[in-house]
Amino acid sequence: MIQWWIHKQKLEKLPMFALGASSGGYFVSVLATELQFRGITLMIAEGVYSQLDITKNYPSTLFVHMPKDETRKRMIEKYLVEMRNKGIDVAEIKCMEFPLTPEFFANRIQGIDPMLSVKLFNVFQEKGFIDKNGYMRDDGRAMPWKTAIEEGDIVLPDKSLADHIQEEMNLAFAYHEMTSLQSQQILDWFQSHMN
Template sequence: MWRRHHRPTTPPSLLAITTTTIIVVFTLTIFFYAITTRKPSIPQFQHSSELKWNSFESSVQFNPTVEQSNGTDLIYQIPDSPRAVLFLAHGCGRRAADFWDRSPGCPHCAGLPEDRLIVLHALHRRFAVLTVSSSAECWSLGRETRTVRWIIKRWVESNGLAGLPLAAMGASSGGYFVSALAASAEMGFSSIAIMIAEGAFEDTKKIRKGYPPTLFLHMPKDRRRMRLVELNMGALRRAGVPVREVRCAEFPLTPEFLSDRIPALDRKSSVELFALFRNEGFIDENGYMRKDGRSTNWKEAVKRSGLLPEKFGWEGHIEEELNLAFGYHEMTSLQSDDMFDWFESHMS
């Protein structure tokens, strides 16, 4: 109870309460915007030892067979006791040879870092791997689908693999191509993965019954493609097709990242390249690429610096990793476990 001589404090006015509330809400809004939009100063995932170029050295070795079929390259490897078959379709400007390391049996093979690691993951899980080169720079969706369908079926049968589950992965142009191949029930895919592409589903109302379970691996920085992926995922679900997505985010470079991924690059050169890229402003203070590798003048900067021999010959390998770090449009092996888990979950 208040004593008579104690006067209660005057209650704050409505204006004061409103003003204070606005200030608090505004401050909290700015705070949460800052923490949710800024880029982290540490990698979003750890570049663990299993992601290095030589991760599978003790268990898997490249030993591909090179053939010609219908005027195109056919490069493949079958592990002991294969459990499944995997067809891989490259993107525009790539070839079947980019999935395999250069060797006496394949002197024209290039072994791009992401491509080769996907093959090694597959062989490690005892998938027989088949790669085919497109007839032009990019895949076409007409006659070429029929030709490659025939090549795959003939190859599977001639190598005694007809009873095994058949999966497929295509990146970019190869993603459209794989989705078009899957449109034919004759192909018999157990599941497919479409990477950095929304797939060829022009008429989503005509997705066939029994279309194979489909995994989309895409980079959300490409917002337009992300929206198209979401639309096609919805159409596939409505058609009763099991579907899932894996989003592949950008990440910061580290001094050793390039040497961890590229066989021909030693640690010293990787550290020096990282320092050069930072000094040239190609990466920000947290290690993120400011632009896609294709749009960065890093080759000219490296040439001026003299860090690499003039005939180094691995520029394409470095650029693939810079593109991957930027996270807009590039082949990626970082989500290989997700992809092969998807394939294996639909092999029964």
């Protein structure tokens, strides 16, 4: 289907790249054995290289991952060495944890004003969800933060904001999350593989 679309759009002369996150990363790692990509990026995925017989013709590969996920980190480190030994250009971008600030949610989520952001930060600090430096103590999915904000009489202007708050906390914790924070680095890496 991809080849059909490329032909239909008359794009055969353009370099082809792929990015896949999580299960999409596993898919892209296999798809790269069938299509001639100039480079691929696997985000929060180590690929299925233990099941593939890859050769030096395999495309340049960039792993974007969160090293706090030790199992995935070890697999990526192993594949980096194996792929380099086969002459494949590989690299990694490590997505590290970062601290929350009182303005964090207002800066990152449309619909949360600065005053609400400060209230959320204060509740998370009071409940011990973040340490004295603002770093998450655990994954946002594992904390009873929704109960904490209810107990703190914090009402979100829209209930759907809860999902965004949790995703931002997960991202700050840096365990297993898709992120756009490194988009420019990924695009720069693709750009460096145009020729």
